[in-house]
Amino acid sequence: MPKNPFDASTLQTFGNAAAGHDGVLSDSSGAVVVKPCTPAEIAFYESVTAEHKELAPHLPTYMGQLSLSSGSAPEAEADSGTIQTATGVERLHGKKLATELHIVLENITHGFKNPNVLDLKLGAQLWDDAAKPEKRARLDAVSNATTSGSLGFRIAGMRTWKGEAAPEVESGLKDFVESSGGYFVFNKMYGRKFSADDVTEGFEAYIFPGEKSQAELERAREVLAFFLGEVKDIQSVFENKESRMYSASILLVYEGDLDEYTKTKKALATHRHSEEDEDEDEDLPKLAAVKMIDFAHATWQPGNGPDENALKGMRSTAKILKDLLDQTEKQLEE
Structure with a gap:
């Protein structure tokens, strides 16, 4: 620095x-x-x-x-x-x-070599009280046509590491995905195409960017368990807060390079078990991270109770992560 x-x-x-x-x-x-x-x-x-x-x-x-x-x-x-x-x-x-x-x-992605990132925009209502009628109508139309309305969140953007020799984007995804610098970059329209019935496909594309090898399944199990715990912790905190957060997001990040993930996992294990003097500020590599972001329309509202608009999205996200974790563990047992 x-x-x-x-x-x-x-x-x-x-x-x-x-x-x-x-x-x-x-x-x-x-x-x-x-x-x-x-x-x-x-x-x-x-x-x-x-x-x-x-x-x-x-x-x-x-x-x-x-x-x-x-x-x-x-x-x-x-x-x-x-x-x-x-x-x-x-x-x-x-x-x-x-x-x-x-x-x-x-910078949430600092400490990762090739971070895979998923941005989940929370809430069925995406506008705050200061929004003009035309903006409310526009955002309500987006919400009603997407999983924002049905699940309280939608995939607002995503990127996954595919490697230096990234494959070509499939023809059915070319309107939503660009291959850039080893990544697949999913634009804002990608998440809008899903319904409550098929949005899990978006999560699977994020968690399993490559073939479901044994190593990928094991990483997915670890990452999903971590994501689930973090999202539930965030949910628990906000259930005890009286706030309103319109268009806030949950950001999920994990190391997209499978070899780097394995290497980092070993390095962190060695660091934890080291008897040397540990510095909490040491710049260590990361495996995964979950953070809430985007608070341009966030306020505290004492007396109005928890923010059920955002909490609905958190609960829906936790359920999808839990279902994917269960499926992954089942595949590993087969």
Whole structure:
């Protein structure tokens, strides 16, 4: 990390193999992202730090805010409420936000060699009380036509590592998937094609990007068990909070390179059992991560009870993960 990683002179336009990143910046280490934001998102993160510390482990680490003039850093425009972070995942676009206000957050995908990323946008209602009638109507139409309405979430974007010699995209997926830099990058329309009856296919494409070999099944079992535990933990915390989070997402990440996954697993096991002095801040590789993101439309609402709009999506996600875990364990036993 540079001595002053958030100085405009050290920042650069964030870029990876997944998608465009209008207005999103990173430091030279790649450990943080700096993105345009609304005052509401800053307020939400600061309130978590001050008053809701039990939520902090489930969010990207908040590192403060910056004011960057349009001339001091590349592209200061982004999409309000649906800003693309370091995930490289395309999400539903809102109006353009031209602002000098930026939030500095942990890059969730830092520590992975080739991260597989799944972005699940929560809620059947995707707009907040400030939304104009035409925006409400547009987002309601999206919700009603997708799993947002039926399950309380939809796949907003996804990318999976296919290897340096990535195969060609199947003809039936060419409207939804682009092959880029060894990844399959699934656009925002991919998740909109699913119904409650077949959305599991999207999860399977994420968890099993290659053939279901023994090694892939074993990784899937470990990753699914971790994802399920984390999602249920997030659900449990928010069941005890009185909040409203419109267009927030759950981000699921795991190491997409199977050889790297195995290597990292061994390295972490060795580290845990080492008797050497351990530094909690040591930059260790990662196997998987789950975080809540996108809080441009998040508020605390004491007296109004838990956010059932978002919780419905969490519960649906947990059920799908549990079903896939059960199926994977059954396949491993056969």
